[in-house]
Amino acid sequence: MRLNNTGAWQPGDPPGNRRFITTHPAEAPLPLRCGRNLGPVTMAYESWGALAPDRSNAVLILPPLTMNSHAAGPAGPGHRAEGWWNSLIGPGKAVDTNRFHAVVINNLGGCDGSTGPASLDAEGRPWASRFPALEIRDQVDAEAALADALGIERWHAVVGMSIGGARALEWAVSRPDRVDRLLLVAAAARTWIEQAGQLHIELELIQRDPHFHGGEFYHLPEGCGPRTGSALARSFSHMRYGTESYWQDRFGGEAWNQDPDGAHDRFRAYVLAQGDKLWERFDANSNLVLSETALRATVGRGRASVDDALAQVTARTHVVGFTTDRAYPPAAQRELAAGIKGATAHILETDLGHYGFMLAPHLVEPYLRLTMG
Missing domain, CATH: 1.10.1740.110 (Rna Polymerase Sigma Factor; Chain: A)
Incomplete structure (x- = not known):
């Protein structure tokens, strides 16, 4: 069934480098915080570099709201543009795929292969307006189910930027035993009022x-x-x-x-x-x-407080922000660093605002290399 009036990737389109795993079949749906169940749930992801036999070299990269799993590689069938972090992921790059197995997941609720409103339900109808409300924790539950399916018990590092940073943070808060290192870029513990x-x-x-x-x-x-x-x-x-x-x-x-x-x-x-x-x-x-989902994003939701949530993080953490970012201002990164034990905030000078991590990836590169170790 082809849908009109959508830029979503649809079955039958070239898959490109995407891979797909059904993490929750219709008969075993994903329970959501809104009280509803979602199934079937298929998660789309891309990966680069070999996974070590002991699965200790896996790196999870979580993209911002409108970006997809194609963080590296050329444009071509299935991919309208080259990877959005092409300069940072690959052999010898900051995420060195000679050493690491990099995994980038398309957001649950998105439209590039993971289940979202333009996906079909168990009866073959597009979810459209019936698609349920999601919390950050719901998205991370789906990502964790994908990691389980891949046999990855612990990430060498989890990296997230913008609202992807909220999901990276949630990984480290709710599953501290599965995150060794954490890099949060232009992210926040809660949505600020101007944003x-x-x-x-x-x-x-x-x-x-x-x-x-x-x-x-x-x-x-x-x-x-x-x-x-x-x-x-x-x-x-x-x-x-x-x-x-x-x-x-x-x-x-x-x-x-x-x-x-x-x-x-x-x-x-x-x-x-x-x-x-x-x-x-x-x-x-x-x-x-x-x-x-971004509007409701606060790591303190369902917990005693933001401070209590941040105190759960045990990963070695670096936080990167940009002086001119109005969406997630430097004060947001300082709040993260202050609440996470041992974390360091790196506030970088740039006139690129929130787009610093996309338009000037070289600014982020030293801290990405530092995180990778």
Whole structure:
């Protein structure tokens, strides 16, 4: 069954380097914190480097909200772009695949092979608006089931950035015996208020699109989905994740002063194009589910407090933040480092804002190598 109006990877598309494991069949579903069960659950992942006979060299890398499992490797069938951390994963690189077995998992609730709203339920219908609300802990439960299926009892290191960092942190809090080393990049123990405000606006933009139809748009003719709202939501977040200095470097200067109309037109066209690109590769319902999960993300949920949760971490931990990050500001990384025994916060100077770990991976490289050991 082919779905319309979605950028989701669908069965029948080239798998590329993806591999798939059904961690929870329909008859043994994944119990969720919202009180519902989800099944069947299939998790998509990619891996590089050989797994050692004793399985001691496995590294888990958890991507941000809209990124997929293709962190390394070329573009090609099944992969629209080269790996988003291509410069950091591979032979001789920071995650040296001559030494380590690197695993990158597509988020539960996402749209690049793992079960999400554009997936089919046990009866062959797309989940769409019926897809349940997820917590970070639900996603990590699914990831842990995948690790069990792969025979990986303990990770040499778990690395996460942005909301992927929240999942990495949850691994270290709820399963400290399975995480030896931890690297948290542009992450936080809880969603900060300004970031929550951005997510609320993005959610409204998608849901108020007249073509959203309450999330039931997969059966409609192609072109009848919430493209405008989804694209505007992405354009808004893309603009906010940058900084004034970054945008000045790209679109400002003399051109901004001497030809303001032309400069404004170029900037507007660029920002709107980023939204259109996301629509082409991502699913609007997955965007909603994952953004709502990010809104609820606090490691203190269901525990005595954030401090109590952070105190459970036993992994050797490094925390990296960026001076100009408005989504997860440096204070968030300092909170993490203060709460995790022996952790160190590294706040890096850059004008790239939250996108520092994507646009300038060389900034993260020394701390990734330090974490790998």
